[in-house]
Amino acid sequence: MxxxxxxxxxxxxxxxxxxxxxxxxxxxxxxxxxxxxxxxxxxxxxxxxxxxxxxxxxxxxxxxxxxxxxxxxxxxxxxxxxxxxxxxxxxxxxxxxxxxxxxxxxxxxxxxxxxxxxxxxxxxxxxxxxxxxxxxxxxxxxxxxxxxxxxxxxxxxxxxxxxxxxxxxxxxxxxxxxxxxxxHLSDFQIQAARPSQEGGYAEHLSAAGDNLPLVTQFLYENHRDQFDRILERMKKCVPGVSEVEATETIDGRLVLRFQDGSFKDPFIARYVSDGTIKMFAYLVLLNDPSPHPLLCIEEPENQIYPTLLAELAEEFRDYGRRGGQVMVSTHSPDLLNAAxxxxxxxxxxxxxxxxxxxxxxxxxxxxxxxxxxxxxxxxxxxxxxxxxx
CATH class of the missing domain: 3.40.50 (Rossmann fold)
Incomplete structure (x- = not known):
């Protein structure tokens, strides 16, 4: 409803x-x-x-x-x-x-x-x-x-x-x-999403985004079509990103790794820009296989490069077309230009x-x-x- x-x-x-x-x-x-x-x-x-x-x-x-x-x-x-x-x-x-x-x-x-x-x-x-x-x-x-x-x-x-x-x-x-x-009321915290995550299981992104590696792994293993769509959107929105994966460290923790096509080795999340992490988290939230009926998102423009806000607005709009609903508070003229x-x-x-x-x-x-x-x-x-x- x-x-x-x-x-x-x-x-x-x-x-x-x-x-x-x-x-x-x-x-x-x-x-x-x-x-x-x-x-x-x-x-x-x-x-x-x-x-x-x-x-x-x-x-x-x-x-x-x-x-x-x-x-x-x-x-x-x-x-x-x-x-x-x-x-x-x-x-x-x-x-x-x-x-x-x-x-x-x-x-x-x-x-x-x-x-x-x-x-x-x-x-x-x-x-x-x-x-x-x-x-x-x-x-x-x-x-x-x-x-x-x-x-x-x-x-x-x-x-x-x-x-x-x-x-x-x-x-x-x-x-x-x-x-x-x-x-779902999003209170996404960049620093909460960066650290490695102890092994576990999560299907849905938390309000703070602190379980992002677990949800990424869940999508990769169980909903590959959704994961591939997220990756394709990331490639379009963030120049150079060619792969995103959740990998396990020696001590059994999960970390997000972002592959830049220009470099041989991937970057782990703590070395990736705030905007890249946040855009990826929003794409994970918006491509949940069991979407929330309502998303409330406060000032999503923070940390995201202004030219990407039109892409983000269209992702919000597409979520609505698939049956969900999104309410956004904003201070950004660039985001409003896409409304x-x-x-x-x-x-x-x-x-x-x-x-x-x-x-x-x-x-x-x-x-x-x-x-x-x-x-x-x-x-x-x-x-x-x-x-x-």
């Missing part, structure tokens, strides 16, 4: 934000402090709340008083609308408050809706750990009578999609749980709170782009409202 709409209330700088018609690739730009990182952290908060509970998710961010918008009593409110191709609109709503100093789920609703004006069908409706869930959602859209079960969770801090998602009879709840669990106008949103801060605008809704920007101007150049000229670079 792909995210179509996001609404956020009372979460840090987002007192009231609605983002509609989100494409498979979305770029978010804005001045420092407008909340680009916070926007991506909405998905991190929801994933943390699912993996642990809402109290833990808030505590990791400094507690309720640090995450709630200044001057607002709460609750935090998130609403995400998903849709499969030609399927019903699935809306997940979560309200988080605080009771006795601990974060709790004030309300949680999971609903189906056919079309734009159909009546929502609540699969799940919970308040403070108690509520109802539908057990016959496979009959949604028929004349069948809705069957609901009363349920009670162990704690009001636990999401109902976690507590019920493990049971087969709540299939719709389980699918949303699995979707959120597989969201299409319907893919770009900008953040403006007024009176301490941020609004989000879509570039294609701005008549002046559309006229400039139709006339051949590039979005990055327009941004540098200050034509994105308060989103000056």
């Amino acid at each position: 792909r995210i179509e709409r996001l609404s956020v209330r009372n979460f840090r700088v987002f007192r009231s934000v609605d983002i509609h018609e989100i494409p498979s690739l979305a770029f978010f730009v804005g001045a420092n402090g407008t909340g680009k990182s916070t926007l991506l952290d909405v998905f991190g908060f929801l994933r943390d709340a699912l993996q642990d509970n809402v109290h833990v998710a808030m505590t990791r961010r400094g507690g309720f008083n640090e995450v709630v918008s200044r001057g607002e009593p709460g609750p935090l409110r998130f609403e995400i609308a998903f849709r499969d191709d030609n399927g019903p609109l699935v809306t997940y709503t979560l309200e988080v408050g605080v009771r006795n100093g601990r974060g709790v789920v004030e309300r949680e609703v999971l609903a189906y809706q056919h079309g734009q004006h159909g009546q929502p069908w609540h699969l799940l409706d919970f308040r403070l750990g108690e509520g109802t869930a539908v057990t016959n959602e496979v009959e949604y859209g028929t004349d069948a009578e809705i069957r609901r079960e009363e349920q009670r969770l162990d704690s009001p801090e636990i999401l109902a999609i976690k507590g019920l998602g493990q049971f087969q009879r709540f299939a719709g709840v389980s699918s949303v749980r699995r979707l959120i669990e597989r969201w 299409q106008i319907h893919e770009v949103y900008w953040l403006e801060k007024h009176g301490g709170f941020t609004t989000v605008r879509r570039a294609c809704d701005d008549e002046q920007l559309r006229a400039f782009v139709d006339g051949g101007d590039q979005l990055g150049a327009l941004w540098k000229q200050g034509l994105f409202g308060g989103a000056h670079p």
Whole structure:
């Protein structure tokens, strides 16, 4: 399922934000402090709340008083609308408050809706750990009578999609749980990816990229077609790279080795440029044989040569064509130059709170782009409202 709409209330700088018609690739730009990182952290908060509970998710961010918008009593409110191709609109709503100093789920609703004006069908409706869930959602859209079960969770801090998602009879709840669990928020660290890795096994790149050699070996041994595609893209993007391999050292550790066609011996990762390592890591992430439904990537332009950013943007776009979704925060005019106008949103801060605008809704920007101007150049000229670079 792909995210179509996001609404956020009372979460840090987002007192009231609605983002509609989100494409498979979305770029978010804005001045420092407008909340680009916070926007991506909405998905991190929801994933943390699912993996642990809402109290833990808030505590990791400094507690309720640090995450709630200044001057607002709460609750935090998130609403995400998903849709499969030609399927019903699935809306997940979560309200988080605080009771006795601990974060709790004030309300949680999971609903189906056919079309734009159909009546929502609540699969799940919970308040403070108690509520109802539908057990016959496979009959949604028929004349069948809705069957609901009363349920009670162990704690009001636990999401109902976690507590019920493990049971087969709540299939719709389980699918949303699995979707959120597989969201990936990239926090790639160059120095974490450079050291040698102890032998082991990894199929998916970690957020920091510290298991890059293990994933490279997994792709080479089990998904050679994907590995070959990564190598071909590396050859195109990074002049001289003719081979990449994960090799085992005498002490049983794995290191990445990059072969430059101009030299007889390969270079190990610690002697390769930051940009080469980072480009390779992004290609590994974007060519995962079991792709994540959502990738959130913050400022991917760091360490990457500006002329390669158009190639990276096209890799992001191709990931979307294959069914995934990518959300990117950026400060780079070069990366924006590779974006299409319907893919770009900008953040403006007024009176301490941020609004989000879509570039294609701005008549002046559309006229400039139709006339051949590039979005990055327009941004540098200050034509994105308060989103000056």
